[in-house]
Amino acid sequence: DVQLVESGGGLFQPGGSLRLSCAPSGFTFRDCWMHWVRQAPGMGLVWVARINPEGSTTDYADSVRGRFTISRDNAKNMLYLQMHSLTVEDTAVYYCATAGNYRFDQWGQGTLVTVSS
Amino acid sequence: QSALTQPASVSGSPGQSITISCSGTSSDIGGYEYVSWYQQHPDKAPKLIIFDVSNRPSGVSNRFSGSKSGNTASLTISGLQTEDEADYYCTSYTSSVAYVFGTGTRVAVL
Numbered sequence: 001d002v003q004l005v006e007s008g009g010g011l012f013q014p015g016g017s018l019r020l021s022c023a024p025s026g027f028t029f030r031d032c033w034m035h036w037v038r039q040a041p042g043m044g045l046v047w048v049a050r051i052n053p054e055g056s057t058t059d060y061a062d063s064v065r066g067r068f069t070i071s072r073d074n075a076k077n078m079l080y081l082q083m084h085s086l087t088v089e090d091t092a093v094y095y096c097a098t099a100g101n102y103r104f105d106q107w108g109q110g111t112l113v114t115v116s117s
Numbered sequence: 118q119s120a121l122t123q124p125a126s127v128s129g130s131p132g133q134s135i136t137i138s139c140s141g142t143s144s145d146i147g148g149y150e151y152v153s154w155y156q157q158h159p160d161k162a163p164k165l166i167i168f169d170v171s172n173r174p175s176g177v178s179n180r181f182s183g184s185k186s187g188n189t190a191s192l193t194i195s196g197l198q199t200e201d202e203a204d205y206y207c208t209s210y211t212s213s214v215a216y217v218f219g220t221g222t223r224v225a226v227l
Contacts, residue, residue, distance in 0.1 A: 035216075037163075044120065044221040045155070045163065045206050047214070059215045095162060102151035102169070102210045107162040 002026040004096050004108030011114045016086050022079035022096030022108060030074040033099035036081045038092035039110070046092075049081065050099065063089075086115045121145065121207055121219035128225040134195040137222045139207035140188060145217055147188035151210035154183055154192045158203045167192060194224070202226045 008020040022034070036048040049060045049070040058070050069082040079096050093110040122140040129135040139146065139154075146152055154167035165174055167183035170190065180201075182193045190209070194201055207219035 037218075045157075045208075045218040046120075047208070047216040047218060050215055061214055100168070102149070103153040103165060104155070104163070104208070105165055105174075107164070109162055 002098065002106045004098070004106060006094060006096055006108045006111035009094065009111030009113045011116065012086055013117055014087055014115055016115070017082070017084045018086070018113065020081040020083070020094055020096075020111060020113070022081075024077060024079065024096075024098070027098065027106075029072075029077050029079075034070075034072065034079050035097045035099050035104060036070060036079075037095045037097055037104065037107075038090075039095070040089075040092045043092075048094070051079070083113070086113075088115050091115045119217075121209060121217055123205075123207060123219040123222045125220070126223045126225065128227050129194075129197045130227050131197055131199065133197050134193060135197060135224065137192045137194075137205055137207075137224070139190040139192070139209075139219045141190070141209055141217070142188055144213060145188075145209040145211040146185065146190050148212060149210045150185070152183065152185055152190040153208050154181075155206045155208070156203045157206065163206065197226055199226050 003025045005023045035050045051058050051070045055072045067085045071080045095110045096108045097104040098106045152170045155163035157163040166177050170185045171183040180195045205222045
């Protein structure tokens with residue numbers, strides 16, 4: 001079975017940094033586009049970033065471009081989201097998701113990031 | 118890129134059919150056949166239920182169906198059941214920021 005396990009969330013101060021991780025299993029990770037999607041408490045889903053299978057192409061939502069970096073290590077079977085210059089608006093559950101052809105096939109359980117002083 | 122527009126809530130009685138709309142523009146819904154729908158129960162991860170406008174993944178009930186006309190996509194749930202109570206989100210590939218989600222619709226089964 002496909003599994004995606006996110007980690008790295010917690011309580012962080014405004015202006016701070018953190019790195020989220022996503023550990024995939026049950027599928028050939030190195031062949032898949034991967035995404036991060038976030039959901040603020042009580043709010044809707046928002047696409048954050050994507051990365052191609054080789055790790056050579058990335059795209060970002062306007063709200064995080066220049067502050068967040070998506071990356072992957074296919075040798076270690078890991079997906080990452082490096083987050084800098086955190087603001088309270090970055091408070092959300094962050095999901096990693098596998099990408100089929102223009103859809104989000106499988107989702108992790110999410111990891112909560114809270115930005116507060 | 119603004120979120121796609123969905124009604125905040127839709128309700129129906131068991132056995133009824135309901136339809137959720139998802140309104141976008143020619144840069145997203147109207148420009149691509151890449152609309153997908155997700156079901157999210159409280160405190161759970163989203164689940165893909167429709168992709169490429171009208172296709173169901175294996176294992177998803179055929180009570181869920183999707184369609185598109187112009188810049189608006191729709192999700193229909195027929196034979197409404199209590200377990201269908203959840204939030205539903207549409208998404209579309211876009212010409213600008215890759216993907217945009219809808220604002221979300223809460224479905225209540227009365």
